[in-house]
Structure formats: structure tokens, C-alpha cells
Amino acid sequence: MKDIGAGLKKVFQKDKGVLLMMLILFAMGLLLILHTFLHFKAGGTTMYIGYSDIGGFTGGEFLSLWNSGGYRTGGWSEMIVFPILGVILGILHNLFAIQIYNRRGKGFAILMLLLSILVAAGAFLLLMRLLGEI
Numbered sequence: 001m002k003d004i005g006a007g008l009k010k011v012f013q014k015d016k017g018v019l020l021m022m023l024i025l026f027a028m029g030l031l032l033i034l035h036t037f038l039h040f041k042a043g044g045t046t047m048y049i050g051y052s053d054i055g056g057f058t059g060g061e062f063l064s065l066w067n068s069g070g071y072r073t074g075g076w077s078e079m080i081v082f083p084i085l086g087v088i089l090g091i092l093h094n095l096f097a098i099q100i101y102n103r104r105g106k107g108f109a110i111l112m113l114l115l116s117i118l119v120a121a122g123a124f125l126l127l128m129r130l131l132g133e134i
Contacts (some may be wrong), residue, residue, distance in 0.1 A: 028120040029090020
């Protein structure tokens with residue numbers, strides 16, 4: 001823990017770009033958590049929990065593949081994965097980025113943060129798609 005505190009102090013003093021990316025990732029994780037809790041209806045019997053263009057294909061004729069995609073329903077408790085992902089991305093990935101910064105340097109930390117930001121953006125778009133906003 002002392003290593004993480006020293007690493008964060010080093011990032012704060014020397015690399016404002018890494019710090020900015022860490023703040024963006026934290027904000028995206030927080031936004032993912034808040035958006036999930038504000039927009040999905042807990043307690044409902046079923047809701048859309050997944051989307052795939054070919055997710056419903058179970059075999060058979062090739063032409064059945066044409067109309068097999070779309071939404072899949074389930075219980076609202078299955079949507080809890082989005083707030084969990086927000087916590088993992090917003091907090092744990094920032095802690096990992098500090099460790100990578102200490103051991104490998106600025107370049108690897110930025111790469112890891114960029115990939116984490118892309119994952120957060122993808123999760124947010126998927127959540128918006130499931131909620132019918134886009």
C-alpha cells in the first residue's frame with residue numbers, strides 16, 4: 001500500500017498526462033455505476049440483459065441464422081455486472097496503472113489506461129443499447 005501511495009505521489013508530481021487519464025477512467029467507472037442504478041428498473045420480472053447479432057442461433061437451417069440475433073431477456077440481478085465493472089475499471093485498474101508506472105514506466109501505464117478506457121466506453125455503449133437509449 002505504501003508503494004501505491006508513493007507511486008501516486010510520483011505520478012501527481014511528474015506526469016500530469018497519466019494523472020489525467022486516471023481521472024478520466026475513474027470518472028467513466030463512476031458514470032457507469034450511476035447510469036446503471038439510475039436507469040434500470042430493479043425488481044422487474046424480466047429485462048433485456050444481452051444483445052448479439054447472432055446470439056440466438058441454435059443450429060438447424062442456415063436461413064434461421066438470419067433472424068436469430070437480437071436481445072435476450074433475464075432477471076434484473078444479472079445487470080449488476082455493470083456496476084461491478086465500473087468499480088473494477090475505476091479503482092482497481094487505476095491501482096494497476098500505478099504499479100505498472102512504477103515498474104515499467106509511463107508508456108506501459110498509458111497503454112493500460114487507454115485499453116481500460118476503451119473497455120469502459122464499450123461497456124457504456126452496451127449498457128445504453130440494452131436500455132434502449134441508442
